[in-house]
Amino acid sequence: MGFFDKIKKLNIFSGFSAIDDDFYDELEETLILSDMGMDTTLKAVEELKSRVKGEKIKDEEGVRACLRRVLQEMLAVGDQGLKLDTKPSVVLFIGVNGVGKTTTIGKLGASLKGEGKKVLLCAGDTFRAAAAEQLTVWAQRSGAEIVKQHEGADPAAVVFDAVSAAKARNTDVILVDTAGRLHNKQNLMNELNKISRVIDRELPGCARETLLVLDATTGQNGLIQAKQFREAAGVTGIVLTKLDGTAKGGITVAIANELQIPVKYIGLGEGVEDLRPFDAEAFTEALV
Template sequence: MGIFSKLKQAWFGDVNWEKLDDEFFDNLEESLILADVGVNIATEAVNSLRNAVFSYDMKDPEQVKAELRKILLQKLSVGDAALDTAKSPTVILVIGVNGVGKTTSIGKLAARLKGEGKKVLLCAGDTFRAAAADQLEIWANRAGVPIVRQHEGADPGAVLFDALQAAKARDVDVVLCDTAGRLHNKQNLMNELAKLRKIIDRELPEAGRETLLVLDATTGQNGLIQARSFKETAGLTGIVLTKLDGTAKGGIVIAIARDLGVPVKFVGVGEGIDDLKPFDPEEFVNDLF
């Protein structure tokens, strides 16, 4: 992914592996902070590594690297990173502020689930943003899945109700519901999400549930603030991290997992319909090096 170039510089620079000094650990800590891991987590990780290096007299760079890999992987291990669609139907509420790639992530996820053999239905629950339903319909067509929508300004609860009725009538496996993306600190948005959950409780009480928050990796610590706000009010089950390409400071993945205890389930690595990948913590940590 190329997201930790500073970490690579710290690692492969002029390092005396026979006697690792404070400069090495300071550079490593700075690299982690610059990669948006966050100050607290960077300090914790480097202190743990320092203790291990001195306790076990590590002099081999591969051994030190393996130890840091283990430390970071532990911080990412906060729950099942797999999407739970075992129950049929499963209703997935997709939330997040405008501009993070929410609608495109829904389209990509629909294509992925359809490719797994599931019957997927999209619900255009963001009725507040102009042309949001039109944008979602374009992605529905790309993914080859049906969509339930109403006119702009319609009641999102009414759109979800129609989608759930359609899901029951058509034996749909997964309902993917777009939601309004107004600012995360607006109480009316949180009230709207609570109303949507009540409709699911009433119409499909046995349905599986996921609530995925879409975050833009390039927003760094601001994304973490958004995630905290949504977790407090929306009951998150997972994160979809978009724009995790060669320029993104992807350490935010570790910060989210460690601070919120919410697993990252998917990462967006490009613009194509197949560029939403299941998140593999071990693969991610290996890519850092």
């Protein structure tokens, strides 16, 4: 089974008979149930209607292909690759607790190591009990190095140590874990700003990514989280986790469309190899 075959296919075209109002009503309902959200669904269906009429599409496969193109274009926002063209480059991971942030860092670290890069993990989540220990396990598993301090330490101080170590060790990429708190946006913003100032001061002009990790199974709540984090930090990309056979992947389109932030990676399981660069074409192929 191919990687994207794990994504639950939507039965949009089951019982397809004609391209009429009933079909479009059913399509709207299906897309909303797939967690695409009302605004994104209406935009997609209106665009599909316009193209079906303009291109005089009459058959099911033609409509399918057209819908795929519409969704692909909605997903095509920003650069979907990671910008890692300085040495070292920095990737900051943000997101609430429980979304798979630390696991994602470990998986990406393993992937970058596999590409021959020298990777340093920074245990900047000093508030969650055992966060550093969990990241240490991933460092050992992936062969990456790690910098950490005691629980409750100043996250910006840990980042400073990690940057210093990276410069001394000729590291290619620093992957920074951060605390997953959202209940007080001001605290979160202050903490992320402090970390950013350390990076700006110690690595001026370095390539930086800020990846927001979201749990696909939370649906529209994930979109709300994304909006809040976007306000608190300059998010450059989304990592969507837990997009397995039970997740409804329409949230991917909603995030890209409503926030204009590219989805850069998706996670479909627990294995190291289950984090992959997002492929809009393969994704829409599986979704439709």
